[in-house]
Amino acid sequence: MDTLALDLARFQFAFTVSFHIIFPAFTIGLASFLAVLEGLWLKTNNAKYLQLYKYWLKIFAISFGMGVVSGIVLSYQFGTNWSVFADKTGPILGPLMGYEVFTAFFLEAGFLGVMLFGMDRVGKKLHFAATCIVAFGTFLSAFWILSVNSWMQTPAGFGYNEAGQFVPLDWWAVVFNPSFPYRLVHMLLAAYLTTAFVVAAVGAYHLLKSPQNPLARTMFSMAMWLAAIVTPIQIVAGDMHGLNTLEHQPAKVAAMEGHYQTHQGAPLILFGIPNDQTKSVDYKVEIPKLGSLILTHSFDGEVKGLDAFPEDKHPPVAIVFWSFRVMVAIGFGMLALGLTSLVLRKRKTLYQASWFHRLCVVFGPAGFVAVLAGWITTEVGRQPYTVYGLLTTAQSASPIDAAAISVSLTAFVVVYFIVFGAGFFYLLRLMKKSPTRYEQALDSRLPDGTQTSPVSHSNHLS
Template identity: 55%
Template structure:
């Protein structure tokens, strides 16, 4: 079977590892900024509820951050083992960009993370707050460089060729390539939404269990405000990103929409259907006339190129990204609905008492992560068959490996990832279930900073507790 050759196994392995990895940095990016806000509010108001919330979410953040670092290291090795062709040809650009991320972001995060986690009683309040802010800034700088590298692969510019390798000619154009601003904003907002829904879901869970103490209510309230602000903004940014993609990656848009023919005088939108790559049609399509033009060109009769205008070997795999995009968009609409309903309940004075809404928010807890994964599948599979769009094919990026080597390593990854990261996620869920301590009643080992000379000598929460 074609799916079992080294090429497809290597793609499957990278998809598996990157899907596990991206969940943790997204959570860390959003949560780091949330922690900075919480500590800043505590410094300003001295309200113990903000301190309680900070201690609670810091422990969960620390576990997620650690798993993000470990899973990220694995991917860097995969570039050398499975994708040696890509590293050899494009490494003059992607290598420095990832190095900048380590030098400017990872060192910043690592340098201040220890103070943030274990320095509460070792440094002054303002110094500790500065450390928390620096960790948050570090996560955003990391996002900047990672998205610069990935965006170059989507919309490359500022490069040349020398001895069969891609070389940099203009770093400004390389970093600030056409899709970079849109993709950076889209990813950063997505990370905040991921954290927002997790905070909201955990708070709703404790409200359902009868807790009405200030840390739980403030966590729920703050999360709902964040989502009310960011969900509409994300839809606006996503629309701008779509317009950019239509201009620079038209084949991806055609595949996402399951559009095969270039329709003159206005393009219909396929709400649902089953794209068929062999038959070159979308079966059972439910069409809305002109809606495709309105969304993707902002005009009634805008023209969108169909997949048949591109050679068969240059077409992305429409049956997959047709549906992952709709999963992402559908979850986005549900997120917006959640935020709006929360605002209506807040105005009615029922935000903390409406149990059906709280159950719904608990169910929506993973929605940010699911939408994020669906979006990344859409953008990465939509770039195919190119590693660097229009420049370097994925088939030319593979290392000289056989299917047995790649298949064995993939199997090992699956087993180890589910054991290691499954345990980490289970531990995070157990801490979330416990909830924040109320009223400033913290025991010595219930928060970072105490006994910091031996921070790992005993965990603050037993896994089976």
């Protein structure tokens, strides 16, 4: 494959996986949120939790469907644009992806129908079990896919056969490779935060229209509790993940930090413009020795720069440098909003602070941006390899010319923007509808089968 064809194949995969990754990042957290809502309804007999469950269930179903469709496309590209990679890694990655289908997807697909249409057809405990199983299925899906990706980042437990393929020698070491636990925790927490800020944005939007809206208050409060609790945990998990990356992929960390030279007592570069020609960061703003303190827990610790690695093995520094900073900046923005919510809650003004609600609406998509920025940092920082240190991206590509890839890439761009653009538009319309307007004839039956007065709709039909 020539250079142009390789770049087009890389861009095509990046384009399609970028569309795909935002859906699991949302549905993993939303499935758990739905399980919590239904569990609270069963425990408290409070109809507001049932209303919120039904409100978010339709949004979950559409997002889940879009995620499935966008994910199928990725598998085809392994056969078209990356057939050498598929051949070399098939004995390891094939079974892992098969396990994802046999466990996670079968659970999700099998019980999603009960979850969507079984509220009035099965017992309340069985329906709740179906919701929990779907939520568990999203976790299993993340487990296997992140195991695949982590093995590509930190390969372990493998050997080679006569055909030069990677083959498993120790499945335990393959699945639980050195970076897998850190990536799994980091991604799951990112998914929960992504969902939390979407739910918070929707709740804040409806509070701006009607501060007394009881269901908007409930969803907003639950989302902000999650943001306040999980964001600090995510920052700690991210730091641990960074230390693991420093151990196994030091060149990636050097690009993330903008260190072209090895340092004793490395500074923390906050901002700047990486310059590959001069091997330096122009116009940089830095804090002396803080980089070493964060990465080595010592002010004078050594942090390897890109000069410690062959130049043809350097990842694209500017992309990794800036995507990492976007992710970190959003993380601290989430922390600030979470802590502010605690202050407002203590002052009993959480539902009246319109300025804070506007900030939360603006911050609604931030989780998706952070997930994409983190994915870019991880995947571009791994370059020039697909299997780190063992198989390069250039060696992984199919022998296909640029013209063929450009045709399929154009088709993907056009179809994706039409199909997923329509899907996003419909999701936004659903979110724009007030939860108290959702199905005014809502069946508000309690778990014991008796009727309860539904939350009044008459005051919220503006």
